[in-house]
Amino acid sequence: MEIFQVVGIGLTGAVLAVYVKESNREIAVLISLVTGLVLFLFALSQVGAVIKVLVELATRANIxxxxxxxxxxxxxxxxxxxxxxxxxxxxxxxxxxxxxxxxxxxxxxxxxxxxxxxxxxxxxxxxx
Amino acid sequence: MSVLTELVRNIMLIIILTSFLDMIMPSHSMQRFVKVVMGLFVLIAILNPILNLINQGQEIEAFVWQEEEFYESQFNSVLEQGENLQRVNREILWETYQQKIEKQMETLVLTVDGVEKAEVQVQLDQTVNKECPELFEEILVSIGVSNKDEEKEGGSEFIKPVKINQGKTIEKQRSREEQLLEAEIIKVISQYLGIKDQQIKIVFT
CATH class of the missing domain: 1.20.58 (Methane Monooxygenase Hydroxylase; Chain G, domain 1)
Known part of the structure; x- marks a missing residue:
């Protein structure tokens, strides 16, 4: 289940960022940035299937x-x-x-x- | 009726598509912009088939024109391929003919008394037609002559013939012999193959 991975990465990033924020704000921003990037790329890898369906629908509708x-x-x-x-x-x-x-x-x-x-x-x- | 059925089916598919797109829309400030564009997209998707229906004649005309162009381009490419093949075939034919005629002439020249070696190079006029029936542009015959004097004089293997240098007299004699041989070769080639004398060039090697 990919959702567990996503939530796991998100939560780890959030906890780390909150923990670091007290001592070093810049590093906390970087952590949240990296976490966001990882999640974004993960979602991006799944977008292909969605686009395929959309293209098929559009072709069928003569768009x-x-x-x-x-x-x-x-x-x-x-x-x-x-x-x-x-x-x-x-x-x-x-x-x-x-x-x-x-x-x-x-x-x-x-x-x-x-x-x-x-x-x-x-x-x-x-x-x- | 079938047109209407298709139209309704298309609209249904467009609605499904847009609801699908709506699901993956971003949630914040950019949403409004994306929604506007999506609305335009839906409008165009619905309007286009209706417009096609109204201006049907025009659409068919455009379609036919496209098809014609397509077939024309296909036909042209086939013609082009055919012309290429024809050109290649013609080149092969000319080459084969040139080789054969060269061999034929070589054999013919070798029959002339005094010729030991012969090499013929034929230049064909590939633009030959009814108005200009000349097939050969130039014929170059390289000849190796057998030295009869040496043959005659060299009777023994051990005794070499003694030659007295007579200077220009020998040269003159040789050139006289060569001229005779040249005339003989030209005569043979022109008689057998019906070529003009001026087209034949003889080179002694």
């Missing part, structure tokens, strides 16, 4: 895979940005976290542009 790829990319950006922002907040760098989120939002908007354009075109074609 252009280009749009699905964009949506998946946007989700990836959102996750990575949130991960980075939370680490920054844990380290007490709230302003950096906000900037990371801002950059991620811009990137999401840029990626969403083809979908918006396609939608605009569809609506215009609907009108006589």
């Amino acid at each position: 252009n895979l280009f749009y699905l790829t964009i949506v998946l990319k946007i989700m990836g950006i959102a996750y990575i940005a949130e991960f980075g922002a939370q680490i920054c907040r844990d380290a007490g760098e709230g302003s950096t976290a906000t900037k990371i989120e801002f950059a991620a939002k811009i990137l999401v908007m840029v990626l969403a542009l083809p979908i918006i354009m396609a939608l605009m075109e569809s609506v215009l074609r609907l009108l006589p």
Whole structure:
């Protein structure tokens, strides 16, 4: 059961970070960062199966895979940005976290542009 | 009816897909953005089949055009392969013909009295056609001549023939012999193979 591994790693990291936080705050941040990275990579290894199912569903629904790829990319950006922002907040760098989120939002908007354009075109074609 | 059934089926699949995507959505500040894009994605996924249905003629036209292009490209590639094969075959044919004609000419030249060795190099004109029926560009015949004088004079193995250097007289005599031989070879080749005299070049080795 992978969930036990995940919870085990998470709890160990948390306990270590809390224990070290009293004496050395910087090391505690590093511990939480490493724990987060390990958990993130572990989850990432399982994402392949989910994406496979999503692609299959999209193919069956005759959806252009280009749009699905964009949506998946946007989700990836959102996750990575949130991960980075939370680490920054844990380290007490709230302003950096906000900037990371801002950059991620811009990137999401840029990626969403083809979908918006396609939608605009569809609506215009609907009108006589 | 079948179109409607397909449309409903597609919409159902899109709903399942989006609910699946909704499950893996991040939970905090980025959620709103991702949701907007997902909404657009769902809209486009639903609108596209409807639009295709409305502009069906146009879609079919585009499809046919694509198919035509596809077949055309396939046909072109097959034609290209065929042309390549033809070119390779033609090259092999020319090469074989050249080798055979060279051998034939060598044998012919060797029949001429006084010729010991013969090597023929034929240059073919591969652009030959009805308007320009000349097949041979140039024929180069390298000849090794047997020395009859030496043969005649060297009667004994032990006594070498004594030669008195007569200088230019011998050279003149030799060139005279060579000229005669050259004329004879050219005559033989041109008669047997119907080639113009000017195309044949003789080299004595």
